[in-house]
Amino acid sequence: MTEETKTNPWAGFARGWFLLMFSDELEPGQVVPMKRFDQELVLFRTDSGEAKVLDAxxxxxxxxxxxxxKIEGExxxxxxxxWKFDGTGKCVEIPYAKRIPPKASVACWPVLERNGMIFVWHDREKSQPDWEIPALEEWDDAEFLPWRYSKLQIKTPPLAIAENLADAGHFIPVHNTHPIPGSFSNTYTGHVGQQKIKAVAYPVHGGKDEFESTATYYGPAYQVTKMHGKGLGVIINAHTPIDDDNVMLRFGVSMKATEGMTDELIDxxxxxxxxxxLQDVQIWENKIYLDRPILCDGDGPIGEFRRWYSQFYTPRSKAADAAE
Ligand code: FES
Ligand SMILES: [Fe+2]
Incomplete structure (x- = not known):
């Protein structure tokens, strides 16, 4: 363990909902081994279609x-x-025994399947969820084009990704995106953190896009961004820790099928x-964590962001104080 990780207040994993897979990736009867939160898990979908997560x-x-x-019924x-375990992790059948040992069970994780995504609730205190991932109206809106998905493993602790929410100073050097002066703002309310910005982007693949965006984190790791530019785009990005140094990021995007929105424009x-x-990823994979960054007046509210984010690493009884 390095000096850096010893002093890192974000050691361990946050409390909240974390995306494991898009719903399409898991068929009924399918079983998937997965390492998340430095633990081995098994994710499966029962014959009736319920997604379940158990200790592996x-x-x-x-x-x-x-x-x-193998899946057998539920x-x-x-x-x-x-030995057969039900969706709650309890052993319900041993083909060669008359009696099932009472302790024969594995831990079961709370699961929420919403907006075409399978989320698991992680909490070191093992308490039940106290909020939910909200329904995304664009998810089943027929005016929105079919969602496109991708995933990417990134060598970074999760804070680096989430902290982007408050990072007003990186838009020009990293993204060649020029914020309209005074348009960048953050608000933090309970488990919701939001960034608003108006900017002119000069993207990698050419062109010039003037846009207005609202990016919202629901908890520590699931973000929805709505961008109004030439069209209306909705982007989901959700990162889930694999271990202390790596996260799996899943990314979904859709656009409203407005007139003039050609396939070429969508691509x-x-x-x-x-x-x-990917421009952010290159920075994240190579940066270090600084507990006391030296900030200047043009930076976003990094301190405010970290106070908000600390609620997810604090025992639930103290989380409200941490968020203030
Ligand atoms: S190890 Fe699972 S049934 Fe024996
Ligand atoms: Fe960024």
């Missing part, structure tokens, strides 16, 4: 349920000796969004 290791003799586990059957917009993100 079977309490019998330690097999990983995600490697060879439960998962361990590949080693065929252009999507390429710009993705490559704009």
């Amino acid at each position: 290791y079977c309490p019998h003799m330690g097999a990983h349920l995600g490697h060879g586990g 439960g998962i059957v361990c590949p080693f000796h065929a 252009h917009f999507i390429d710009n969004m993705r490559d704009g993100y």
